[in-house]
Amino acid sequence: MSITFNHTIIASKDREESARFYRELLEVAEAPSWGVFTNTQLDDGVLLQFAEPPVDEIQMQHYAFLVDDELFDRAYARIQEWKVDHWAGPRGDGPGTINHNHGGRGVYFKDPSGHGLEIITSPYF
Structure with missing residues (x-):
């Protein structure tokens, strides 16, 4: 298996x-x-x-999702429509923008519980 x-x-x-x-x-x-x-x-x-x-504080985790270009466009439009803070880089650099790393596009943002999310259109390797 x-x-x-x-x-x-x-x-x-x-x-x-x-x-x-x-x-x-x-x-x-x-x-x-x-x-x-x-x-x-x-x-x-x-x-x-x-x-x-059953805790008072949730430890932030990072979750990255590889998506195709069409889903990226729709998801990014929702991020903007929902007024979700987002960045080009993982440390908050490039606020309100996306990146073009690894031959694709990517964006960082947080979910409602504060976890760091990333959507990318090209894998890192």
Whole structure:
């Protein structure tokens, strides 16, 4: 059997809001949810499971998504429409802009729980 990535749990302040944000931004499907998880499924079958941990503060994580040019255009339009702060670089450089690294385009921004997100159209390698 080859190795594939199956799922990850993303700590959320509001799991329903976070799942909806990812679904609408990335145009991915809602998946069956159970227990403490609200699930979203990526095109390759990977589950993003959103849960509200019993802590006061959520540690920021970084999640990057490789998308095609057409989805990038639509997602970036939503980022602008929703007035989500965004940057060309991971340290907040190039506010309100995108980058053209690695022969593609990319943008950094945060989800409703403060996780650092990145969408790119070309992989780093």
